[in-house]
Amino acid sequence: MTTTDTAVAEAVLQTQIQHFYAAQMQLLDSGKAEDWAGTFTEDGVFAANAHPEPAAGRAVIAAAARKATDEYAAAGIQRRHWLGMVNVERRGPDEVFAQCYALVIETPRGGQARLHVSTRCDDLLVRAEGRWQVKDRQVYRDDLS
Amino acid sequence: MTTTDTAVAEAVLQTQIQHFYAAQMQLLDSGKAEDWAGTFTEDGVFAANAHPEPAAGRAVIAAAARKATDEYAAAGIQRRHWLGMVNVERRGPDEVFAQCYALVIETPRGGQARLHVSTRCDDLLVRAEGRWQVKDRQVYRDDLS
């Protein structure tokens, strides 16, 4: 059984991005909004068809995430972001384009879990300082597409 | 930290199948019914306990997928197929049996995302022309099992 170096490199890349998504979204869902923003590049962009304007730069992304996090906490709602069906395309040694699906599951304290929204997510990821970071994220809610 | 060649080969295989599923189902969900059918072998079979007859052969699979795709588009519904919990078993150098779960999430334009069905999916996959292809897919809807 032989496995080519290219096949190994592709599998490692695919797995790293999956792992990155798991760690990244666990930060947001556990309320660490600023740490989550730190998974974007300093000049990173977060855009969504549900938002009037993109958030540009870590500080702006962090402030928006903090606001939403605090509102959910005040409402007693636990969010879970599931990113899956990840399709990774290498653009360069340290650059990747990844398309995935994302679900947001919400559970009110003492209440019933529910599927909030289904979305598609397009990410431009770059490797800097030895770790993957989001340079550009575009989220498309299925109900608005 | 040593990693055996066998462990690497198994991980590469598992990751390739996950990647295949992501790319495959993104084709269908984005309306590329014919490209999706092209991820089956020329003589591929798609069977489901929700269908009276299996679809046999790429052309038949493509026609059925095109019909469903057009109906969903006309109804303004975005489908998302989530394949996960993928359990890959190597059958030969170029043959794999994979068991996974599949959810279908549907979102009407301007409406609420909902879980349509939960299913189990049994795939016989073969590698031909340098890429994985489905030779036989059996889908079991949980409500009909």
Added chain:
Amino acid sequence: MTTTDTAVAEAVLQTQIQHFYAAQMQLLDSGKAEDWAGTFTEDGVFAANAHPEPAAGRAVIAAAARKATDEYAAAGIQRRHWLGMVNVERRGPDEVFAQCYALVIETPRGGQARLHVSTRCDDLLVRAEGRWQVKDRQVYRDDLS
């Protein structure tokens, strides 16, 4: 394109744990309660914030799983446990701490699939007898957290 041995080892580990979860939960969902309990160590612990007491030891875990499995079968409900967003952290050559999300999807025979609960799962996994096993699992239902 070079891939370091460390990067390969990390990807192999991440993939092994994902594969373990897929195989493990397919056992439970297909009613093989005793085989599922066999994926815990002999002294394994299964604790959940929805249960008054942890189940300690394979025999106790098996008995609890058998009881639940039989109740679901009698009620005609197919369960599907989806574990995802897996974040693996190596603790040693044969020890891993993994944090993931878990959804339970339920479908009554002839009925509508529904999201039963959303949870977070913390696992201590050890490799013994050449396979990964759960030494300690803590499940936190989002509605009770």
